[in-house]
Each structure stands twice: as C-alpha cells, then as structure tokens.
Amino acid sequence: MKNSIKIFVAVAVLAASCAPKKDKYEEFAEDLCKCMTPMAEFQKEITAMFDSGKQDSVMSMMVKGQKIDEEGQACIAALEKKHGKIEGEEAENKAMDALRKVCPDVVALMEEASAPVSPEEMLEEGDDSLPEATPALPEEGEEEK
Numbered sequence: 736m737k738n739s740i741k742i743f744v745a746v747a748v749l750a751a752s753c754a755p756k757k758d759k760y761e762e763f764a765e766d767l768c769k770c771m772t773p774m775a776e777f778q779k780e781i782t783a784m785f786d787s788g789k790q791d792s793v794m795s796m797m798v799k800g801q802k803i804d805e806e807g808q809a810c811i812a813a814l815e816k817k818h819g820k821i822e823g824e825e826a827e828n829k830a831m832d833a834l835r836k837v838c839p840d841v842v843a844l845m846e847e848a849s850a851p852v853s854p855e856e857m858l859e860e861g862d863d864s865l866p867e868a869t870p871a872l873p874e875e876g877e878e879e880k
Contacts, residue, residue: 760826760833763818768838770810773803775841778848 757765777800784793821830835842 760829764833764837
C-alpha cells in the first residue's frame with residue numbers, strides 16, 4: 736500500500752513538471768480576462784437592450800455599469816502590481832496575442848467598442864439627410880429681400 740502511494744505521488748509530480756508552462760503573457764492574459772469579463776457581459780446586456788428597443792431601461796443600468804467599471808479598474812491595477820507593466824510595442828503585441836488566445840470574445844468586444852464610428856452610423860436609421868442650414872436673418876436696419 737505504501738509503495739502504491741509513493742508511485743502515485745511520483746507520477747503526479749512528474750505529470751505536473753511535464754505540463755507546458757505558461758509564459759508571462761498568457762498568465763497576464765488569463766488574469767486580465769477575469770478582470771474584463773464582467774464589463775464584457777454588461778456590454779452584451781446593454782446591446783441586447785438596445786436591440787430589443789428597451790433604450791429607457793439602459794439608463795437604469797448606469798449605476799451597475801459604474802460599479803462594474805470601478806471593480807474592473809481596481810482589478811487591473813492589482814494586475815499591474817502582480818505582473819508589472821507591459822511596455823514597448825513588442826511586449827504589447829505579445830500580450831494582445833495572448834489575450835486573443837485566452838479570451839477571444841472579450842477582445843472582440845474591446846475592439847468593437849474602440850472602433851471609430853462613421854458619420855453614416857451616427858445618423859438614425861432611415862434618416863440619411865443632414866440638417867438643413869438655417870437662413871441668416873437680416874441684420875437690424877436691413878430689409879428682407
């Protein structure tokens with residue numbers, strides 16, 4: 736019995752030592768994804784409300800969004816202490832690659848949220864006209880033509 740326990744422990748130690756090690760960028764990405772997932776879920780919830788025509792309900796969600804944002808910022812600040820800053824273009828690229836690997840859904844939402852909005856997208860659906868210019872009023876003492 737004692738021999739089988741020793742063999743089991745030895746096999747467990749060997750298996751743990753043979754497991755592929757994560758690099759610092761993957762470890763950072765896993766932690767960052769944990770920090771960002773609540774905001775990503777909140778963003779999905781808000782988008783679903785807009786899509787279903789419940790824009791009035793969105794305003795009531797502002798307090799929840801602020802709380803999630805504060806918690807996310809605190810989480811990210813703790814990551815900086817744990818992992819250090821990611822500085823330089825090469826390190827940032829490696830970190831983004833790791834993020835895309837670990838949590839592609841969250842990265843897609845981040846990239847979608849940071850994408851520039853075209854003027855056409857800003858116009859309301861079905862209204863593709865720009866506001867008309869207001870004619871200048873005649874100055875005092877001038878006659879209207």
